[in-house]
Amino acid sequence: MIQTAAGALSPPPKRGNPDSYHTAKASKSSKNYTANNSKMTAKNQQFSFSELQLLMRGKWAGYHGSVGIIQHKIGKQVGCQGCGGEDRFSFQKDYPETGRWFCRQGGDPTGGDGFALLHHIYGWTPQQQLQSVADYLGLSKIDDKEKKALRLTAEKQAKELQAAIAKKDEQARRDSNVLTMLENLIDEIRHRQYLQHQAVRFNGGYIAEPTIDEVTTAQELNAAILEAYAHKRGVDYV
Ligand SMILES: [Zn+2]
Numbered sequence: 108m109i110q111t112a113a114g115a116l117s118p119p120p121k122r123g124n125p126d127s128y129h130t131a132k133a134s135k136s137s138k139n140y141t142a143n144n145s146k147m148t149a150k151n152q153q154f155s156f157s158e159l160q161l162l163m164r165g166k167w168a169g170y171h172g173s174v175g176i177i178q179h180k181i182g183k184q185v186g187c188q189g190c191g192g193e194d195r196f197s198f199q200k201d202y203p204e205t206g207r208w209f210c211r212q213g214g215d216p217t218g219g220d221g222f223a224l225l226h227h228i229y230g231w232t233p234q235q236q237l238q239s240v241a242d243y244l245g246l247s248k249i250d251d252k253e254k255k256a257l258r259l260t261a262e263k264q265a266k267e268l269q270a271a272i273a274k275k276d277e278q279a280r281r282d283s284n285v286l287t288m289l290e291n292l293i294d295e296i297r298h299r300q301y302l303q304h305q306a307v308r309f310n311g312g313y314i315a316e317p318t319i320d321e322v323t324t325a326q327e328l329n330a331a332i333l334e335a336y337a338h339k340r341g342v343d344y345v
Contacts, residue, residue, distance in 0.1 A: 154254075161261040162261055163240060166243075168203055171221065174229075174239060180198075183197060189229075190227070192213060196209070202221075207221070222237075285331045285335050292321070294324075295321035296321060298318065298320075303315040
């Protein structure tokens with residue numbers, strides 16, 4: 108089973124209802140990673156998975172390396188530290204941002220974000236995952252005021268990410284509009300070519316004027332291009 112990616116925008120797990128995503132995979136080769144367990148207490152539960160995921164963007168390789176997960180080139184198929192094999196495991200393209208990985212797990216494919224990897228390789232519980240990452244980010248030592256500030260930053264980043272995604276969707280809609288209009292215009296020009304051809308064959312030939320439809324579709328294409336691209340200058344387009 109492939110677990111859905113716990114993206115940076117997923118809602119924080121509900122209190123008293125452990126995020127099933129991070130516990131879904133009962134790895135047969137679970138082993139305790141004792142080097143860090145000593146630091147893990149039930150105390151630091153203030154930061155949720157989604158908040159930590161935001162704060163961890165770009166830091167997964169460094170963090171995973173620090174807890175003993177061997178780093179490979181992104182996309183390279185290698186043996187899995189969690190379940191063996193020779194070439195079943197790989198880091199995904201967005202690994203630096205999300206920690207995302209994939210493992211074929213001997214015919215039972217699995218994958219997930221940087222937290223889920225801690226479970227796949229070390230069998231860590233959600234609590235252990237949160238604690239270890241919070242320790243790495245130095246969040247265990249900071250006071251409540253600093254935590255609040257960080258949380259606000261994380262929320263702001265989440266909103267910015269959402270806005271960027273919405274903007275991208277809107278641009279994709281405009282781009283696809285332009286393509287549709289362009290195809291319509293090509294159809295109309297082909298139609299006129301056909302009319303011209305018929306005219307030469309049967310009517311001794313005359314020059315077919317552009318049809319009304321052809322002119323209309325050209326105008327629609329023009330409008331779609333303006334809508335899609337004219338606004339771009341000076342706009343921080345992601
Ligand atoms: Zn594996």
